[in-house]
């Protein structure tokens with residue numbers, strides 16, 4: 001069941017989203033070779049609690065950390081660890097969530113440790129995944145169908161020669177981190193529920209250099225590409241408005 005949000009509720013989600021965006025800025029600035037993913041988790045947790053918010057992920061179904069940190073062939077849900085040392089050229093996907101006055105916001109970015117990609121394919125993967133998210137967001141407006149969002153993402157990512165993960169995708173978001181509807185990163189366009197003002201969604205393409213198949217590691221959280229290829233992930237939380245959409249996970 002889709003739960004539509006009032007303007008007052010969306011204002012709370014915007015506040016949560018600004019905290020998430022601030023957390024991303026702080027953590028990305030701390031992505032330096034030699035640091036560990038546990039160091040990044042501490043930066044995120046400190047910032048979120050300084051702002052009076054609560055991490056969305058810590059304790060969610062037993063997840064042990066504030067952020068998800070997924071390196072190279074890890075797609076999503078990697079657990080920060082003091083044993084995971086960042087190396088120059090690593091592709092690092094970071095996922096963040098914060099709760100403000102009972103409402104969640106959720107966003108993710110992929111960056112290169114040390115700033116430079118290890119090669120042109122990795123650079124293209126990250127750029128195209130971000131462009132796929134942008135295309136999905138552009139399809140969000142009243143009267144559009146949910147399938148239009150996935151179709152826009154699919155056209156960009158598969159058009160550039162990458163595959164999209166199918167077992168995981170976007171979701172409604174509000175008082176719960178994951179609400180209806182599930183948002184696949186593929187079409188067809190013109191199908192699925194109609195988008196209406198008050199719907200708030202987290203859209204999150206996960207694109208792989210190789211095939212779309214995934215594998216779950218023994219920690220029961222980390223999702224990796226079955227073929228070991230690189231994967232990138234971008235996400236924003238977006239509200240459907242009367243005349244289009246509003247990205248809620250942007251800095252102030």
Ligand code: MG
Nearest residue numbers: 106202204235
């Ligand atoms: Mg999400």
